[in-house]
Amino acid sequence: MKKHYSLIVLLLLLCKISNAQIKSSNGFTFGNELFLNDQILANQDNAGGEQKILISPEKAAHYKVIESKMAAAANNVQQAMLVPSTGLDYDVKYYRLELRINPDTSIGKYIKGKVTIYFTTQSANFSVVNFDMATALASDSVYYHGVKLAAGNISRATANLIAITLPNIPTSGTLDSVSIFYKGVPPVTAGFSNGTGYVKSTHSTAPVRNYVYTLSEPYSSFSWWPCKSFIVNDKADSMDMIVSTPLGFKTAGNGNLVYEITSATEVRTYWKERYPISAYQVCTAVANYVQYPAVADTVIIGGTKMPYYNYLFPETNTAAAHTSLDRVKLMLTTYSSLYGDYPFKNEKYGNYTFGFGGGMEHNTFSGESSSGVYTAAGNWDILAHELAHQWWGASVTCASWHDIWVNESFADFSEALLLEFAPSIGTTAGNTALSWRASKKTNTLSATAQATYVTDTATILTIFTPSVYIYDRGGMIITMMRTLLGDTKFFQALKNYQSDPALKQGNAFTADVKRHMELASGLNLTTFFNQWIYNRGHANYAAAKWNNSAKTVIIQMGTQTTVSSGLTHFDMPVAVRIQGATPATMDTTIILYDQGGVFYYVNNGVLTPTSSNVGIYNLSFVPTTITFDAFSQVLATATFTKGTVLATDxxxxxxxxxxxxxxxxxxxxxxxxxxxxxxxxxxxxxxxxxxxxxxxxxxxxxxxxxxxxxxxxxxxxxxxxxxxxxxxxxxxxxxxxxxxKVDYYYTITPNPAKDFILISGSAAKGTADINIYDATGRMVKKLPKQTFDNSNSLKIAVKELGVGNYFVEIVRPDAEAYTKQIVIIH
Ligand SMILES: [Zn+2]
Structure with missing residues (x-):
């Protein structure tokens, strides 16, 4: 999710729904009842009968990981408020939403539907299943094994919950299902300017058109459909959504478009998602959309041809919008090369216009602001941000809302990264990777109140506002990790994380990011994570000095102080740019790692101890200018001056x-x-x-x-x-x-040799590497660490080598390498 602050006022106007408009909770009627007459779907609604749901072995293993961590997530404040202590011990396998949505209904916003949920219970004697469902939504009936349950089996006693008492106790671990029929006016949930949950709004002016969209992250799914809403780490393995609307509307959704059927009275649209999905990622939007391109573009991801298309309001279906949206194809291939293939490549990617003043990622289809995104310069950053979320958020989803930075910080980081690897994206808007990162650093240094790890997850606002901590600051912390690890190890860590079977199409905690950064680098990052992710603030260095003697430069960092942090010190990389009189050719950047005030040289994640705070480097040029963090890589400030303090070094x-x-x-x-x-x-x-x-x-x-x-x-x-x-x-x-190193001499007998050679020499007893090369210089035999016997001899078989000339090389750590030619005959 990414919010555009400049649009908040507009958002208020767009999204405000007058309660006075809501006259009745009765449903509108049009067309035939969809639900029970659809035999294709009804045939699937018997418990245990659905065997087509995708449950991968990796996912099954993943649940074990996640469930072992559920206790930690249970401390979530929101869960304490809204999640009952019982009735949730089940694993969601599949959701099917069959909805009727009419943006033009005269009773404000209204939804009517049937949701079928497949699940496996996780404990014995489990017979009451709870789903989150807004109190404002009334349940007509609940079906179990094709039979309508008695009213006594349905309880709405707890606010925003539907508790279903199953007539029998399912065997733990077996697949079971219920179907919930419901209707009502989705409530306004706490959030951004009344624009969260299920939102009805208008667009265009001549004539004004109604439309409906959803914005469920993090806690608003329950407001428009029954589901496991508040526990983010129980993904369904797959999902179907069938939406019926009046004529003239088009419906957006996750996954593949199976059909869009227009009858005399309605349009029925079927979206099929066959990748795992969190409830908050389930989306729909109903408007008089037009598709761009009319015939979907094809983007090739790892050899797979994938469709790319967008749903636009007619008034935003402009040449400028096309220019902006066409860039997303380059974004898709760029991120695929950096992070691994787009995680939903068997389905699609696209954007649809909605009313939130920013963007919101959902599996395969991102909602984008109606304002700004579709100009020629485009809010390229929002398009890039929501696309990056397909890896960081949709495929690998934060395992608790405390860990939201594993979604948002990486999406934020991905924006500048895109400008680095596909700079043409930012050209129109005048942005470079450096300018973008510099602005993120500036934003972060002026915001000091919170940590990047979210402690208060009570509401959408405590998680997402102020946004700088989980967006800009987190993105800069990731940039610091990149600086420390070096590109090779850093990007390997990102790819390993994305392809980890325990995380891919699953969930990740902060510790999972740390684990992959440590595995790829060999560094212990416990202190770094504790200080930067879980604490607030940043660092400043007192006046830094430098001096030189010809091409030898001496750098002395000043003492570090912390800003707005409970900590007395941050472990962090610092970047020092050194330039000479001809900067075009005389330009290098040295990375140091400040650990507790002791500085280490950093070379692609390899730390070499140096002095407490002074580094001495031999350059290929005479230094003239030293700049601290010239490329906005670290969350600290310092200024270098050429000083006399070091003249005595x-x-x-x-x-x-x-x-x-x-x-x-x-x-x-x-x-x-x-x-x-x-x-x-x-x-x-x-x-x-x-x-x-x-x-x-x-x-x-x-x-x-x-x-x-x-x-x-x-x-x-x-x-x-x-x-x-x-x-x-x-x-x-x-x-x-x-x-x-000393010179040792050896004799090799017999020469010519047939089956073996005997190496004997003047060297003290010990070990040596024996390498044999053929006449072309190709190594044909390699024998590491061979031990000479008591008479300083070593017997080597050469029977397998063909007739010809060879060179025997004897390598010892304490001696110069010795080479002698031999001839092999058979
Ligand atoms: Zn985001």
Whole structure:
């Protein structure tokens, strides 16, 4: 869902329904009764008889995951208000809505229908099934196994609920069903300017035309049809909707259009949804729509040809609207390449005009504002946002309304992403990915009252307004994850999440996003999620400084403070752009990860420890300009100035091998600023140990220091200097490596060889990788970590190799690689 604030006033006018217009709760009548005469459908209404419903094995496994988490969701405030403690222990399998809708009825808005619900009970002795259904809707009758239940089996004692006592106790886990006949005036539910739930409105002016649409997220489904409305994580596996309207109307719905039959008296439209669907995603809209394109476009998604079409008011069926809507085809293929195939590719995608001042995603068909969206520049962002929701919301749906950010933040993030991967989309509107992200960052920094995780889910308004926390702020938090992980791992995480059988066409909690980000990156993101998702505010850095010595740049971040947060520190990536005198070719951005005030170099999710807050980099150019977060990637502010503070830092650091020892030399401007230098050594360049200390006072007044390592490591050794300040702060030098590999010589016999070769040599006993290459340089045998025996010999079979010349390579970590030619004969 995406709301356009500029349209709220208009929305008030459009959607306001006068109660004075509602004169009666009696139904209008037209045509024949649809419900019981439709044999095609009636044949399916015997309990257990419907075997055509799609219930995938993945879905069955998914329910186990979801149901184990239901206890957490039960804390939902809205559920405490509206959901009974019993009667909901069932799993919805299928909904069929058969509705009569007449936007022109003289009694205001009115709906009449029959809803058939297939379910499996989940516990023993379960005989009272509860469905959410507005008190204002009256139930004519309820059928069970084709028989009308006695009045005593139906209770409306609890507001907005229909409790049905089944005449028998179904065996737990078996498929059962009821059909509820109902009619009435759907109530106005709390929401956006009376425009939530089932809404009747008007469009056009000459003549004014009535139309009806639904807007059910999050809690309004119950206002217009009986269903499991308030528990978002029990999706039906499939859904059918058949709507009868007077002539002259066209009906929008989810899934495939099975038929649209026009008789002498009515239009009957059948929509078939065969992907799982949450109750709030079930939509309909009835208006004098025209279809654009008249013959549906075809978009190819992963080799599948899929129809794309839109339902427009006649007055919005303009060339400008066509320009705007045609762009959605590029959006579909762009998101498919980023997130995996469009999740409903066996059905369709499209948009229909409705009265909400923004857009609302539903499985396969998004409602879009009648204003703004259909101009040539278009509100491309709303079209993009609702389309992105097909992945983030419709296919993988938030598992509780607390977790709404897994829908909205990703849809918001997807807007800027679209401009990055399909920049032509924003061209007309003058938007770039950077400008869009910059505006999101600005919006977020000025809003500080709430976290992105929603704690108060009592109403639509506590969840969705103010919107900046679940939209812009969440989108920026996702951008920070991208910055931290690097594109390869980040987009892999998104694809893994979307294709996870436990989530796809199911539901996800915040922890599921975290799990996939951690799996793809290997990082522990517990602190990051705790701080950013569950807490409010953002960070600022005190004045940041930089300096350079020729092409070596030194960057010193200032101390982080938090803004409007209960936290004292945010772990976060920071992005530092470094440019030289010719920015076109001298331009790089360094990412650091601030963890508790200690900074790490970040290279595509690989963290390398550096100093407390200083980084030293060797560039290919002389730096002239340093900019903090030039690309609006992180939720913090800082300003860099070229300062003198760092003029005393390390200027040079070199290491040289001399016989069996290593000489380390470093120079600084003035040793008086420091207390000591600790020399650290590593065998792998990652894990360092301290091997000695040089006191700054040992060399007072001098600028160059020397340390000798008499125990040089075999192979390659890595060194760095930890520079200690008097106040306890410290920085690290860059790392230098010293090559201490030795030359070993080997003999290989026999040569020529037939069945085997014997490698023997001067090396101390140990292991070596043996690689054999043919005369063309192709590796034909690879034997890692072979162990030499007590006489320093190693026997290798070569029987399988053909006659010819070969090269045997012996690789040890402590030695230069050794290669010898052999001949094989048979
Ligand atoms: Zn949205």
């Amino acid at each position: 390390i200027l040079t650091f070199t290491g040289n091998k001399e016989g069996t020892k290593a000489n380390l030399n470093w120079t600084i401007n003035d040793a008086a600023d420091y207390t000591a230098f600790e020399v650290e050594r590593s065998a792998d360049g990652v894990s360092f140990e301290k091997i000695g200390t040089v006191k700054a006072s040992d060399n007072s007044g001098r600028y160059d220091f020397l340390f000798t390592d008499y125990h040089i490591l075999a192979g390659t050794g890595y060194y760095r200097i930890k520079v200690l300040y008097a106040d306890g702060a410290f920085i690290y030098s860059k790392t230098v490596s010293i090559n201490n």
